[in-house]
Amino acid sequence: MQDTDALLEFEGVDKYFGQNHVLKDVDLSVEEREVVVVIGPSGSGKSTLLRCTNRLEEVQDGEIRLDGVSLTDPETDINALRQRIGMVFQSFNLFPHKTALENISLAPEKVKGTPESDAKGDADDLLERVGLDGQGSSYPNQLSGGQQQRVAIARALAMNPQVMLFDEVTSALDPELVGEVLDVMRNLAEEGMTMLVVTHEMGFAREVGDRIVLMADGKVVEKTPAEQFFEEPTTERGRRFLSRLL
């Protein structure tokens, strides 16, 4: 561990796509049990930040650490570290020919070697946790978008991650299905899950977020406790962002 008790830390992170400098000297820490909500305009680097966190993208400079262990060091066993990071995307990407239960139990069985009966039992518990008990034998196309996204959250939780990353997980859903997914995330936060959440759902950000991180043009331009951010952002950029929402 470093000088803070942060679980997840970004220090001086730079990311380029060719000439395009998309993350600029990003410093950010997420404490254990903290919910950090990342907001900002489209193209500001929010998804890239999350994708760098589990090395779906490589960074060019700086360091990302989980529990003090570098994620960016080539020596690090990235597969082991990845198991400790759950990620849920806008598109659910469930395996279409597997049931909800199988989607959830697959990685524990294949990656962790959990015996099938244990993995299935855990998957049952997870389905209940996301409000889908009794749906284990359903295939993705038999489920609504909100239900599929809840299966995707359960699938990520099945690996028992230390931190969960959410990238606009409700953006592709019909409006009436957004609430059920946010409820699951709210419950997770209440249970003490450490979460880094990219969302446009400002009600959620305000209620569930501990801190708001505003990104613009690849930079973190504001990091403020959620209550304060929505009352009185500390930067002009933050004020402008909020005023556009009103």
Ligand code: ADP
């Ligand atoms: P956000 O999630 O905030 O909308 P992104 O992280 O998706 O922003 O994108 C940040 C910048 O990086 C944008 O300029 C985008 O065009 C660029 N970008 C994202 N992914 C790629 C990629 N795979 N290849 C090249 N450029 C990319």
Ligand code: MG
């Ligand atoms: Mg994005």
